[in-house]
Amino acid sequence: MEEDEFIGEKTFQRCCAEFIKHSQQIGDSWEWKLSKDCSDGYMCKIHFQIKNEPVMSHPETFTHGQTCLPMEEAFELPSDDCEVIEAPAASQVIKYEYHVLYSCSYQVPVLYFRASFLDGRPLTLKDIWEGVHECYKTRLLQGPWDTITQQEHPILGQPFFVLHPCKTNEFMTPVLKNSRKINKNVNYITSWLSIVGPVVGLNLPLSYAKATSQDERNVD
Amino acid sequence: MIVVEKFGHLVTGTQAYIHLLLPRVSYLTLVTDKVKKHFQKVMRQEDISEIWFEYEGTPLKWHYPIGLLFDLLASSSALPWNITVHFKSFPEKDLLHCPSKDAIEAHFMSCMKEADALKHKSQVINEMQKKDHKQLWMGLQNDRFDQFWAINRKLMEYPAEENGFRYIPFRIYQTTTERPFIQKLFRPVAADGQLHTLGDLLKEVCPSAVAPEDGEKKNQVMIHGIEPMLETPLQWLSEHLSYPDNFLHISIIPQPTD
Numbered sequence: 001m002e003e004d005e006f007i008g009e010k011t012f013q014r015c016c017a018e019f020i021k022h023s024q025q026i027g028d029s030w031e032w033k034l035s036k037d038c039s040d041g042y043m044c045k046i047h048f049q050i051k052n053e054p055v056m057s058h059p060e061t062f063t064h065g066q067t068c069l070p071m072e073e074a075f076e077l078p079s080d081d082c083e084v085i086e087a088p089a090a091s092q093v094i095k096y097e098y099h100v101l102y103s104c105s106y107q108v109p110v111l112y113f114r115a116s117f118l119d120g121r122p123l124t125l126k127d128i129w130e131g132v133h134e135c136y137k138t139r140l141l142q143g144p145w146d147t148i149t150q151q152e153h154p155i156l157g158q159p160f161f162v163l164h165p166c167k168t169n170e171f172m173t174p175v176l177k178n179s180r181k182i183n184k185n186v187n188y189i190t191s192w193l194s195i196v197g198p199v200v201g202l203n204l205p206l207s208y209a210k211a212t213s214q215d216e217r218n219v220d
Numbered sequence: 221m222i223v224v225e226k227f228g229h230l231v232t233g234t235q236a237y238i239h240l241l242l243p244r245v246s247y248l249t250l251v252t253d254k255v256k257k258h259f260q261k262v263m264r265q266e267d268i269s270e271i272w273f274e275y276e277g278t279p280l281k282w283h284y285p286i287g288l289l290f291d292l293l294a295s296s297s298a299l300p301w302n303i304t305v306h307f308k309s310f311p312e313k314d315l316l317h318c319p320s321k322d323a324i325e326a327h328f329m330s331c332m333k334e335a336d337a338l339k340h341k342s343q344v345i346n347e348m349q350k351k352d353h354k355q356l357w358m359g360l361q362n363d364r365f366d367q368f369w370a371i372n373r374k375l376m377e378y379p380a381e382e383n384g385f386r387y388i389p390f391r392i393y394q395t396t397t398e399r400p401f402i403q404k405l406f407r408p409v410a411a412d413g414q415l416h417t418l419g420d421l422l423k424e425v426c427p428s429a430v431a432p433e434d435g436e437k438k439n440q441v442m443i444h445g446i447e448p449m450l451e452t453p454l455q456w457l458s459e460h461l462s463y464p465d466n467f468l469h470i471s472i473i474p475q476p477t478d
Contacts (some may be wrong), residue, residue, distance in 0.1 A: 036398045103420075104405050105334045115335050149326065150316050152283065159316050159399035164330075 006169065007108035007188050009040070015189040016043045016100065022211035033099075035155045042155060043100040043189075049201070050092055093118050095188050100193065101154065108168040109189060111196050112153055112160040125150060128161060128200070136199045148200070170194055171195060185212075223328030239300070243363065244287025244444060245464050248273055248280060249318040249329075250361065255305055268307045272315055275303050279314045283327050288469040291442045292393050296476040326355050328465055332356065335389035336375060338405075339458075344375055362462050369466065375466055376459050383415065384408035384455035390468040392426050403424055408455035418457060429472045442471045458465035 007015070016032060020043065024031035034041040099112040115131075116125040125148065130138075153160045172192055179186040187208075194204045234450050238258050240250055251272070256271055273280040280289055294301045310317075311315075318324065332353075334346035341417065352371045359368025378385055388408050391401040404425050408416055422430045422441065430450070431437050440447055454468075462468050 084440065104403065105337045147353055149330075152281070152316060152400060154401070154403070158313060 007109075008107065009102050009104060011188065012102045012109060014042075015187050018187055018211075019043065019189045019193075019208070020154070022208055025211070026203070026205060026207055040102070040155070042102075045098045045202075047096050047098075049094050049096055094123065096201060098197075098200075099153070099160070100189065103165050106165045106168065108165050108172070109192055110165040110168075111163050111193070111200070111202075112151075113162075113200055113202075114160045121122075122159075125161065131201055132199060161200075163199065242286050244290070246283065246286055246360065246363075247282055247284075247417055248286060249282040250288075250321070250324050251286070252305075259305065259307065263307065270307075270310045270317065270319075272306050272310055273303050274306060275301070279311045281315060282318050282324075283316055285465070285469060287463070288393065288471065291445055291471040292395060292473065295442065295471075295473065312328070321361075325361075328357060328360065329353060329383055331465035331467060332375070335462075338387040338389045339375065339378070339385035339387065339466070348374070356464075372464070372466075374399065382409075383413065385458060387463070388421075388454050388468065389466055390421065390454075390458075390459045390470060392422075392429070392470045392472060394426075394472045395427070406454070408453070408458065411420050415453040415455055417450060418448055418452050418454055422450070423455055426472065437475055440471075440473050440475055442473060444467060 020032055021029050022028075028045070029047065030043055030045045032041055033044045044169075052191045094115050094117060097113060101110050101112060102108075103110045115128060117123075128148065148161050148163060150159055151162045152158070172188070172195075175191050176186060176188070179191075190204070190208045190211075193202070194208070197204060238255055240252070240254065242248075252273075260268060273282070275289075275293055280293075290301060333342065333345055336342050348371070355367060355371050358364070359371070361365075372389065385408055387405050389404070391403045393401045402425055406416070406421055406425065407423060410416055418441065419423070429439050429441065431439070441450070443457070448457060448461065457468055
């Protein structure tokens with residue numbers, strides 16, 4: 001009997017579908033992309049960021065089981081469009097691409113990402129690392145992630161950066177066990193992405209948590 | 221296998237070629253120190269940045285075993301395998317960077333860990349000490365078969381009550397698809413206890429690769445330069461024909477027309 005919580009591929013796809021449904025409702029730009037042979041797919045989001053701005057201005061931690069704080073409405077997480085800056089130099093704009101894939105070997109989701117300037121020049125691992133908020137740098141170096149490495153995207157075949165999946169269960173198991181204890185429904189993808197995303201500049205508005213509907217079944 | 225590496229840019233004449241015998245089971249950037257040194261002698265320092273390899277216009281992925289690259293891209297051509305070496309214009313969109321030997325080791329160990337996740341839920345590899353992991357890597361790097369297998373044999377065992385691994389680590393490669401490889405969960409033993417064969421695997425995960433019963437054979441199914449019989453049990457192939465990273469790297473290539 002396994003102690004760790006894994007998710008099957010079908011559950012992964014179902015959680016992604018729910019996630020994307022909410023994304024569409026709030027104008028976040030997550031999409032589902034099918035592989036060319038249509039046998040599987042992944043979630044994808046593109047957003048643009050001005051270089052040298054802190055990638056995250058509000059390092060928010062998102063924990064399940066907490067009731068919504070009354071102040072949460074006041075937090076405006078950075079949206080995709082940079083509404084505050086006037087006409088940034090094109091050379092300073094960075095395109096971030098985030099892909100959520102399923103790893104059948106580890107039976108968990110994996111976050112792939114890459115970044116490039118508008119002229120196509122990719123950011124190096126060093127550049128990416130510089131964009132990671134200080135508080136996450138320490139945590140990243142301590143684990144449970146095995147740092148960020150460059151790997152081949154299993155569906156596109158191109159180089160991406162990856163947060164290694166082998167320790168995912170270490171932080172997901174307590175989250176899922178706790179949510180079962182308090183009898184709250186959980187979207188695995190929402191929980192997981194809210195934990196790993198901020199490390200690499202990807203933030204989730206809190207409304208994703210509230211979106212987990214009453215009639216959603218528990219994770220298998 | 222002999223490789224002739226012709227330098228594509230600034231060097232001409234006899235200095236432009238170097239012949240090497242490359243191990244099928246290793247990786248390009250691990251075995252080409254001689255190449256780097258050779259060309260560094262005849263080129264200006266400022267002309268040299270990260271080395272990369274190319275065959276007939278296709279950048280070669282250093283993180284794939286050499287034998288896999290050859291089977292997939294060049295097995296139907298005559299030897300020697302003419303690879304072009306580059307020191308400029310690294311193709312960022314196509315190739316992973318290989319900043320050091322440590323990067324190759326990290327990649328190799330990552331593949332081994334993934335293979336064991338499939339075979340044993342990572343139990344065997346996680347129980348090993350760091351020095352055992354190091355011994356696997358050193359065995360590969362220094363071409364020490366016994367050193368490597370002293371540790372690797374533990375990764376080839378399975379519980380007495382089972383008939384094989386939990387799932388078989390495999391990847392199927394074809395040049396005709398955008399997708400770099402097919403990898404799925406596949407058990408070596410069927411529910412009725414029968415051992416699954418290579419043919420069973422292909423029928424399940426890559427049906428287009430296998431010709432219909434009465435049809436003409438369209439493709440070669442190649443591992444390590446040979447075509448195992450489709451009736452071969454997959455468990456046996458996994459134990460005996462895996463690469464050092466414990467994966468079966470299988471190439472599907474068009475049947476050559478002689």
